[in-house]
Amino acid sequence: RKEVEQDPGPFNVPEGATVAFNCTYSNSASQSFFWYRQDCRKEPKLLMSVYSSGNEDGRFTAQLNRASQYISLLIRDSKLSDSATYLCVVNMNTGFQKLVFGTGTRLLVSP
Amino acid sequence: EPEVTQTPSHQVTQMGQEVILRCVPISNHLYFYWYRQILGQKVEFLVSFYNNEISEKSEIFDDQFSVERPDGSNFTLKIRSTKLEDSAMYFCARNTGDSGNTIYFGEGSWLTVV
Numbered sequence: 001r002k003e004v005e006q007d008p009g010p011f012n013v014p015e016g017a018t019v020a021f022n023c024t025y026s027n028s029a030s031q032s033f034f035w036y037r038q039d040c041r042k043e044p045k046l047l048m049s050v051y052s053s054g055n056e057d058g059r060f061t062a063q064l065n066r067a068s069q070y071i072s073l074l075i076r077d078s079k080l081s082d083s084a085t086y087l088c089v090v091n092m093n094t095g096f097q098k099l100v101f102g103t104g105t106r107l108l109v110s111p
Numbered sequence: 112e113p114e115v116t117q118t119p120s121h122q123v124t125q126m127g128q129e130v131i132l133r134c135v136p137i138s139n140h141l142y143f144y145w146y147r148q149i150l151g152q153k154v155e156f157l158v159s160f161y162n163n164e165i166s167e168k169s170e171i172f173d174d175q176f177s178v179e180r181p182d183g184s185n186f187t188l189k190i191r192s193t194k195l196e197d198s199a200m201y202f203c204a205r206n207t208g209d210s211g212n213t214i215y216f217g218e219g220s221w222l223t224v225v
Contacts, residue, residue, distance in 0.1 A: 034213070043202055043216040044154060087154070097144070097206055097214055098167060101154040 001026045006088050006102035013109055017078045021105045023071040023088030032091035033064055035073045037084045038104065044087055047073075078109045114215035115203050121221040127192055132220045134186040134203030142206035143186045144214065145178065147171070149199040157201075160186065193224045 006023045013019050025033075033050035048055065050062040050071055061074040071088055088102040116135045124130050134143065145157040158168040163180050175197075177189045190197055203217040 041200070041221070043219050046213055046215065049213065097142070098156050098159065099146075099154075099214060100156070103153045 002102075003027065003092075003100045004088055004090050004102040006105050008103055008105060010106040010108050013078055013107070015078055015080060015109055015111055017109075018074065018076045019078055019107060020075075021073045021086050021088070021107075023073075023102055025069050025071070025088075025090045025100075027090070027092055028066075028069060030069075030090045030092055032097075033062075033071050034089040034091075034099075035060075035062055035071075036087040036089050036101075038087055039084050044089075044101075047086070075107075078107075080109050080111065083107055083109045115205055115217035117201075117203050117217040117220050119220055120218065121223070123223045123225060124193055126195060126224055130190045130193055130197075130222060132188045132190075132201050132203075132222070134188075134217055135184060136186070136205055143180075144204040144206075145188050146202045146204060146216070147199045148202065148219075149196075154202070157188075190222075193222075195224050198222060198224045 004025050011019055035047040036044040037047045038044045048057050048060060048062050050064045052064050054063045059076045063072045075082055085104040085106045087104045090100045092098050092100055118133045143160045146154050147157055148154045156169050158172045158178055159166045160178055175191050180186050200219045200221050202219045204214045206214055
């Protein structure tokens with residue numbers, strides 16, 4: 001089983017749509033969880049951390065289910081500028097920050 | 112404004128040559144990391160560096176690779192005897208040092224080995 005697994009997509013959605021990304025991780029001892037956004041040939045940029053209670057930042061909502069080892073990201077009212085690859089990232093917490101990345105889910109928002 | 116500055120932004124090198132990639136933090140941080148991303152693949156952890164010592168390294172980070180902070184400021188990744196498969200984007204990253212320990216990435220150095 002892959003350490004962090006995501007549907008690669010692409011997800012093609014119209015502007016204004018709601019889209020959800022899912023991610024599973026294999027190490028039950030993982031402690032920290034993140035969603036990063038990556039534009040083509042650019043560095044990953046932190047979108048949001050994911051907490052057990054779930055958290056929201058504007059149009060973005062992240063959820064964590066530790067029992068199922070499952071993380072989700074919901075984007076409401078999609079904008080053209082949301083087009084990017086969304087990376088599910090897990091900190092394996094081996095003492096220092098060792099992030100394990102999923103392969104990413106590509107989102108294309110069209111007019 | 113990037114959290115760290117990386118140079119060069121792009122380097123083309125011949126197979127077998129040595130390459131040094133540099134990372135300059137905006138402010139004084141103790142925790143640094145190198146990650147790489149081969150085109151079309153996922154981001155992979157290479158090494159973490161704390162207080163001028165390697166704290167953890169991945170299986171990828173073999174004897175071909177080394178890191179150091181020679182002048183207390185620049186943080187370098189050296190790749191000896193480059194191979195075609197070393198072609199990738201190399202990202203330097205740093206910790207925020209807060210309780211969330213969020214990692215922020217530099218803009219990357221794109222290495223092409225020919």
